[in-house]
Amino acid sequence: MSRPTRTPVQDQDPGPPGVPPSPSDPVDSLIRDFLRVRRASTGLCSTLEPEDFVLQSMPDASPAKWHLAHTTWFFEEFILSAVDPGYRTFHPRFSFLFNSYYNAVGERIPRPRRGLLSRPTVREALAYRESIDERMVVLLRSADPSQVERFAPLVVLGLNHEQQHQELLLTDLKHALWHNPLRPAFRDRPAGPAVDAAPRRWISYPEGVRWIGHGGDGFAFDNEGPRHRQFVEAFRVASRPATSGEFLEFIADGGYDRPDHWLSDGWAAVQQHGWRAPLYWERGDDGWSTFTLAGMRPVDPAEPACHVSYYEADAFARWSGCRLLTEAEWETAADVAVSGNFADDERFHPAPPAGGPENEPAQVFGDVWEWTASAYLPYPGFRPAKGAVGEYNGKFMCNQHVLRGGSCATPRSHIRPTYRNFFYPDARWQFSGVRLAQVG
Structure with a gap:
């Protein structure tokens, strides 16, 4: 499996989702926000091996692959499917696999069993992300202004939802890697100089x-x-x-x-x-x-x-x-x-x-x-x-x-x-x- 190209996190997310960095077309700003946040998620995974993507160390944590697919499903379920009555889902079973806790949407795989999903593969999960990203950009560029105004708040919610999962991806991976007796590193980091804590005031x-x-x-x-x-x-x-x-x-x-x-x-x-x-x-x-x-x-x-x-x-x-x-x-x-x-x-x-x-x-x-x-x-x-x-x-x-x-x-x-x-x-x-x- 080829790893996603690494892009530093700081280059991906310079401003709050939904807030343009400068006066510009609101649709263009929303697309930029969307792509920055989406690329930040795959950027976090750039140093992972395929085996790392499926680790689930406890029911409260989820595999990295599941985080990548779930955040993608959010956009497909709540925006693409909602806007187009004739929309055809990327895969008919992905809602069951990647719904988290939305009872109104339907049944889902039990949370403790997310780590058993060897399929879809990591490659397929990344292809899912790419496909939904392309469809979202097409939708944002082709919809009339009143339609964009109606579903733009859901796009911004989805981006903030994805940022939550970026944090969860890191904490869940840390917990999983800690269970490995080799104590592998997610990212190398040079040790900084020793300093004293400031006195408590x-x-x-x-x-x-x-x-x-x-x-x-x-x-x-x-x-x-x-x-x-x-x-x-x-x-x-x-x-x-x-x-x-x-x-x-x-x-x-x-x-x-x-x-x-x-x-x-x-x-x-x-x-x-x-x-x-x-x-x-x-x-x-x-x-x-x-x-x-x-x-x-x-x-x-x-x-x-x-x-x-x-x-x-x-x-x-x-x-x-x-x-x-x-x-x-x-x-x-x-x-x-x-x-x-x-x-x-x-x-x-x-x-x-x-x-x-x-x-x-x-x-x-x-x-x-x-x-x-x-x-x-x-x-x-x-x-x-x-x-x-x-x-x-x-x-x-x-x-x-x-x-x-x-x-x-x-x-x-x-x-x-x-x-x-x-x-x-x-x-x-x-x-x-x-x-x-x-x-x-």
């Missing part, structure tokens, strides 16, 4: 009524609105995420052995799964090391602690004499420029904190998703969209917790202060960390 915010949620121009997922007012008590936030060095202190102090720091469900998870450290950490004669997408590396005490569950984040906060931020507090503190270590930088691992303004929290965006104390629930007045796309977010608003800020695996243009990610509290395979908070 506290930044205070007064009480007040805040506007929370998305309310401006540009794309946002439905769960980011409606924008609403919320009273926030005075609070203090740590100037940076908790570091691996601080988490080593938590471990050394018996953090995983003392139930007094843990929620009941969290302590049960520690016992059930045998957690003794963050995911991917291994202890050897020379100390702690961790698996990264560049292979095994010594744990760097200056880097943000990563791959911890909500339970671990909460226990660490309690051990520290602190707590986690609510998502309203987090969004209040996130009134800073969106910059940081993202997938575009191709480090694919959290970086030690860089310098920044004294009165602003650092590393708010990128590096690690930050667990909040907030359950994933609808905002006041939330209503899911009609039809199958309404299943995108709303039906998951139960038993999960909100994370904010993006990670080193998130495309830069995909994140914004109002973005609400969500996972179950025992999830650890995402690039998830913790920022401490205190009462103001």
